[in-house]
């Protein structure tokens with residue numbers, strides 16, 4: 001497993017080792033021992049799987065507020081996404097800034113997203129399976145969001161015509177958020 005830090009404190013790009021052979025491949029997509037060795041102190045409690053039928057589906061930007069805030073370990077098992085996170089931690093050197101990365105089944109990269117970030121992704125291929133672990137349980141009451149195309153965030157989504165849930169069409173702008181995370 002290779003781990004790459006980013007300019008966003010606590011946000012890491014992980015590259016698991018992929019064992020290829022004539023049959024296909026094998027990869028350990030998560031190993032608690034490796035996380036401990038790397039000083040990544042997380043206890044994941046829930047696995048999620050989101051299947052998106054067609055490219056252009058955009059989910060997010062979502063987060064849960066304390067005490068149900070979630071860290072996420074995200075990856076793509078089939079297909080490809082443009083993944084985006086927004087730092088909502090007051091006092092963070094990257095507060096209000098976004099980070100984006102392409103994640104694909106083929107490359108196998110993962111993104112480890114600490115609590116205090118909003119997260120979303122744009123599906124770039126039909127039939128994309130987005131798989132992720134969270135370190136806190138889902139709580140509808142604690143769910144919040146940010147409008148994906150808020151001009152202040154200046155996210156360069158690679159597609160203009162996107163498919164949103166009714167909920168995501170009505171998410172608030174960044175300036176209207178109650179900031180509840182401290183760095």
Ligand SMILES: Cc1cn([C@H]2C[C@H](O)[C@@H](COP(=O)(O)OP(=O)(O)O[C@H]3O[C@H](C)C(=O)[C@H](O)[C@H]3O)O2)c(=O)[nH]c1=O
Pocket residue numbers: 048050059060061062063119120121138165
């Ligand atoms: C997230 C979640 C949802 N649900 C139920 C609630 C809804 O009835 C249904 C679809 O939920 P939603 O439309 O919020 O799914 P996404 O738009 O994929 O939401 C996710 O998308 C962005 C990218 C994220 O990072 C979050 O993990 C998560 O908010 O699943 C559950 O039962 N458990 C859960 O953990």
